[in-house]
Amino acid sequence: xxxxxxxxxxxxxxxxxxxxxxxxxxxxxxxxxxxxxxxxxxxxxxxxxxxxxxxxxxxxxxxxxxxxxxxxxxxxxxxxxxxxxxxxxxxxxxxxxxxxxxxxxxxxxxxxxxxxxxxxxxxxxxxxxxxxxxxxxxxxxxxxxxxxxxxxxxxxxxxxxxxxxxxxxxxxxxxxxxxxxxxxxxxxxxxxxxxxxxxxxxxxxxxxxxxxxxxxxxxxxxxxxxxxxxxxxxxxxxxxxxxxxxxxxxxxxxxxx
Amino acid sequence: xxxxxxxxxxxxxxxxxxxxxxxxxxxxxxxxxxxxxxxxxxxxxxxxxxxxxxxxxxxxxxxxxxxxxxxxxxxxxxxxxxxxxxxxxxxxxxxxxxxxxxxxxxxxxxxx
Amino acid sequence: xxxxxxxxxxxxxxxxxxxxxxxxxxxxxxxxxxxxxxxxxxxxxxxxxxxxxxxxxxxxxxxxxxxxxxxxxxxxxxxxxxxxxxxxxxxxxxxxxxxxxxxxxxxxxxxxxxxxxxxxxxxxxxxxxxxxxxxxxxxxxxxxxxxxxxxxxxx
Numbered sequence: 001x002x003x004x005x006x007x008x009x010x011x012x013x014x015x016x017x018x019x020x021x022x023x024x025x026x027x028x029x030x031x032x033x034x035x036x037x038x039x040x041x042x043x044x045x046x047x048x049x050x051x052x053x054x055x056x057x058x059x060x061x062x063x064x065x066x067x068x069x070x071x072x073x074x075x076x077x078x079x080x081x082x083x084x085x086x087x088x089x090x091x092x093x094x095x096x097x098x099x100x101x102x103x104x105x106x107x108x109x110x111x112x113x114x115x116x117x118x119x120x121x122x123x124x125x126x127x128x129x130x131x132x133x134x135x136x137x138x139x140x141x142x143x144x145x146x147x148x149x150x151x152x153x154x155x156x157x158x159x160x161x162x163x164x165x166x167x168x169x170x171x172x173x174x175x176x177x178x179x180x181x182x183x184x185x186x187x188x189x190x191x192x193x194x195x196x197x198x199x200x201x202x203x204x205x206x207x208x209x210x211x212x213x214x215x216x217x218x219x220x221x222x223x224x225x226x227x228x229x230x231x232x233x234x235x236x237x238x239x240x241x242x243x244x245x246x247x248x249x250x251x252x253x254x255x256x257x
Numbered sequence: 258x259x260x261x262x263x264x265x266x267x268x269x270x271x272x273x274x275x276x277x278x279x280x281x282x283x284x285x286x287x288x289x290x291x292x293x294x295x296x297x298x299x300x301x302x303x304x305x306x307x308x309x310x311x312x313x314x315x316x317x318x319x320x321x322x323x324x325x326x327x328x329x330x331x332x333x334x335x336x337x338x339x340x341x342x343x344x345x346x347x348x349x350x351x352x353x354x355x356x357x358x359x360x361x362x363x364x365x366x367x368x369x
Numbered sequence: 370x371x372x373x374x375x376x377x378x379x380x381x382x383x384x385x386x387x388x389x390x391x392x393x394x395x396x397x398x399x400x401x402x403x404x405x406x407x408x409x410x411x412x413x414x415x416x417x418x419x420x421x422x423x424x425x426x427x428x429x430x431x432x433x434x435x436x437x438x439x440x441x442x443x444x445x446x447x448x449x450x451x452x453x454x455x456x457x458x459x460x461x462x463x464x465x466x467x468x469x470x471x472x473x474x475x476x477x478x479x480x481x482x483x484x485x486x487x488x489x490x491x492x493x494x495x496x497x498x499x500x501x502x503x504x505x506x507x508x509x510x511x512x513x514x515x516x517x518x519x520x521x522x523x524x
Binding site: 278280289291292293305315318319320321322323324325326327328329330331333334335336337338339340342354 | 403404439440441444464467468469471472473474475476477478479480481482483484485486487488489490491492
């Protein structure tokens, strides 16, 4: 019985995929129109807000550089290598967690990881690395190695009512299929630049979202239990995908459907 | 409250000469609520709150004025062109249907 | 199979059914906004009853398929010298099937140097979008394009 329903489901899913592909793929000129919108990305407003918040709560760029033990000149390249293992945190952390630590150190109550203020501030911090190549050193230490392995495992782990994993929709086999007008992206494709274009403005949500927040949306819709932002699995997923899209130029904020 | 809204004025190209025609964009964080959407949690209709007029003023002269309705997207963008006509200031003002007023200015400095 | 599991699966099937590419915002359609105005009423209000002429002088740029109805980019460019003697007085953007067809009126002056306006609009479903242009000599021109509104991708 159970298996029967699963088969019906996968057939239904596949047929809708091909239907989308034939009938409703967007044309290149349509895509170009959306790409043009980057010129006036509403997320620029949120990044400007993040810049003010960083100045107010973290001592600005200089405060961030000092907290990370790098000079302000080194900061962009250093930020392009996140998530990183930081001994002070005793774990691999993404930029938002660093900002929490810095806020705490400065005597402020840290923003929640899942708050728009934190999204804004993280986006600004990551935008400091704009123009740099996304790079992540998974051989830097055992913790980074572990995070990469955990990230790969999380990516492939089938979970939830439908038994889906990230891989189910983002495997090389079905990349390019169209799911409701959207071609499923090859997450390691340089053009997709998954980790180099997040945080991004989500047009359907009319707000700025981080990569980990996007994972949550994906999990929710695929009926997987949503993993909290900042948890080891979430940071590991970010490590894994950043590694796969290594070498792409960072351009924050992105603009996504 | 009103003045805390984030807004930006962008000129393209950023450097320009006197007499040049440049692209000018104004964007602002605004909910643009239509009055036709329900709050998912409370099930109550979110009251309409949308920008209803925008004015581009360059050196004391209104070069572009707009009447706006609720159909523009959340965090709207308004893009048009302007002919650079000497040093001065571009001020964009908007009002919304609840009486909120917001103003943003940018210095205009043509080179050569 | 447990009852809860069953409903989860049924729910999943229903969700797949909802992958139908073209959908309207059914909930919104029942509600009438504060400024409900039909397309025809809007055009008449703007032109004072004159019939606008379809014109190739207007370059209306919209996606044929919008990946979501909440943010649809629209650009209107009008071929005009923008001099005191001959300029585009106004560009009106109308969404034929929105509860209020009027999106924005843009009043231009020769000081704009170029007759262009770009913004992003919300479309409550597949429909025709029009740019109605008023020239300084009092003529009205119009250009329209239909936009398929889909619910794209996941999430």
